[in-house]
Amino acid sequence: MQVVSVRSSDSPIVLGQPHGGTLVPDDIAARLNDIGRGLADTDWHINRLYDGVFTDATVVQSNIHRYVIDANRDPDGVSLYPGQNTTTLVPLTDFDGQPIWADGQEPSADEIESRRHAYHAPYHAALLQELHRVRARHGVAILFDCHSIRSRIPFLFEGELPVFNTGTNDGQSCARVIEQAVQGVAEGAERMPAVLNGRFRGGWTTRHYGQPDQNIHAIQMELAQRSYMDEAPPWTWRADRAAALRPYLTDMLTRLNDLARSGALTNQGAQT
Numbered sequence: 001m002q003v004v005s006v007r008s009s010d011s012p013i014v015l016g017q018p019h020g021g022t023l024v025p026d027d028i029a030a031r032l033n034d035i036g037r038g039l040a041d042t043d044w045h046i047n048r049l050y051d052g053v054f055t056d057a058t059v060v061q062s063n064i065h066r067y068v069i070d071a072n073r074d075p076d077g078v079s080l081y082p083g084q085n086t087t088t089l090v091p092l093t094d095f096d097g098q099p100i101w102a103d104g105q106e107p108s109a110d111e112i113e114s115r116r117h118a119y120h121a122p123y124h125a126a127l128l129q130e131l132h133r134v135r136a137r138h139g140v141a142i143l144f145d146c147h148s149i150r151s152r153i154p155f156l157f158e159g160e161l162p163v164f165n166t167g168t169n170d171g172q173s174c175a176r177v178i179e180q181a182v183q184g185v186a187e188g189a190e191r192m193p194a195v196l197n198g199r200f201r202g203g204w205t206t207r208h209y210g211q212p213d214q215n216i217h218a219i220q221m222e223l224a225q226r227s228y229m230d231e232a233p234p235w236t237w238r239a240d241r242a243a244a245l246r247p248y249l250t251d252m253l254t255r256l257n258d259l260a261r262s263g264a265l266t267n268q269g270a271q272t
Contacts, residue, residue, distance in 0.1 A: 001025065002063055003119055004126045011056035012138040012260035013253055014130050016145040016205055018071035018123060019043035021063035028068055036100030039065055041087075043148045044235040045242075049228055050146055053246050054253035057144075058130050062123040067091055067100060069115040071123045072145075072203040090115060097155040124205075131209060131216055140265045142178065142256050143218040145205050150231045151224040162193035163227045163245075167202030167220035173210025174217035175265055181255040182219055189248045192227060215266060221252075 001023060020043045029037065047061055062071045066087075073089040087093065090112045094100050101107075107115070127143075135141040151160050164186035168179045179196070186194035202210070202220040210218030225231050228242040259265055 003122045005059075005061050005063060006126050006130065007059040008130060008133070009056050009058045010137070011054070011058070011257050012134050012140055012142055013054060013057040013257055014127070014134060014141060014143050015050055015054075015057050015059045016127055016143055017043070017046055017050070017059065017061035018145070018203075018205060019066050019147060020046040020061055022065050023063045024065050024068055031102055031105035032067065032100055033102045035094060035098050036067055038233065039067065040233075041066060041091075041095050041149075042235070043146075044225065045229055045237050046146055046148050048237065049148075049223075049242060049246070050249065053249045054257070056257065057253060058134060060123070060127045060130055062119070064119045064123075069112070069119045071120055072147075072205050074204045074208075075116055075120055089120075095150070095153045095156055127205070127209070135215055138260060139263070140215045140217070140260050142174075142260055142265075143206070143209050143216065144253065144256065145203065145218065145220040147200075147203075147220060148223040148225045148228075149200075151226045157199045161199065161222075161224045162195045163224045164189065164192060164194035164248075165198055165200045165222035165224070166194070166196045167200050167206060167222065168197060168218075169202045169207045169210065170197050173202055173206050173212070174219050175212050177259060177264060178217050178219055178256060181259060182221070182252045185248055185252045185255065192245070192248070217265065221249075 022039055069090050077089045090107050131141045166183050168174050183196050200222040206218040206220040209216055227245045229238050230236040
């Protein structure tokens with residue numbers, strides 16, 4: 001079982017994709033209930049969506065499903081959004097608050113630690129290696145963390161999400177010009193609403209790796225899945241919607257690449 005897939009390239013851009021994988025080891029799959037085996041909380045088709053939108057980007061993707069372990073959660077289990085409903089390092093429920101494990105089959109603390117070593121750590125080791133590699137080459141690295149989610153999930157948030165949900169941990173994970181470049185494209189997208197640091201301000205990956213003073217910038221893009229697919233089983237890819245969305249992603253990544261190569265980001269700290 002290949003835990004992580006890496007495609008290295010020469011630009012300063014690294015695409016992180018922690019939630020697109022659907023692999024679940026057989027012994028773990030046998031302990032999921034019917035809800036869990038549906039894998040509803042996958043970032044469906046995220047790898048396909050970004051494939052080719054910016055061909056010079058490095059791509060690091062986890063092939064393991066988030067129900068095995070969530071590669072975008074703090075390995076120490078600290079909540080990203082204190083006081084709000086969310087899922088944990090190894091989820092016990094789905095995004096609708098429904099249990100995903102068969103009765104008595106929830107993972108123990110020892111098992112969670114074992115999974116962390118087997119699946120969480122390799123993804124982040126690969127991601128860190130690629131960030132350091134591109135920073136050594138260009139003097140700066142930009143992590144663009146790629147996510148998607150259903151538009152309406154009352155357990156997690158009220159109402160309908162905008163299409164573009166940009167997260168920079170309230171401006172702490174990247175230089176202001178990066179935030180402005182991405183959000184500028186998002187706000188200019190036709191019939192695709194956008195928000196900056198709304199319900200999703202950036203997960204653990206964005207917050208952990210976004211160290212502008214060390215010339216590593218990180219920004220999360222959480223897309224509402226209605227923008228490129230059907231939001232119900234069998235989670236069908238919609239080529240017409242994806243074709244309308246992808247040029248905006250290309251524009252975002254091109255602008256970030258140009259910023260990084262211009263030297264404008266070197267030694268640029270976070271917002272103050």
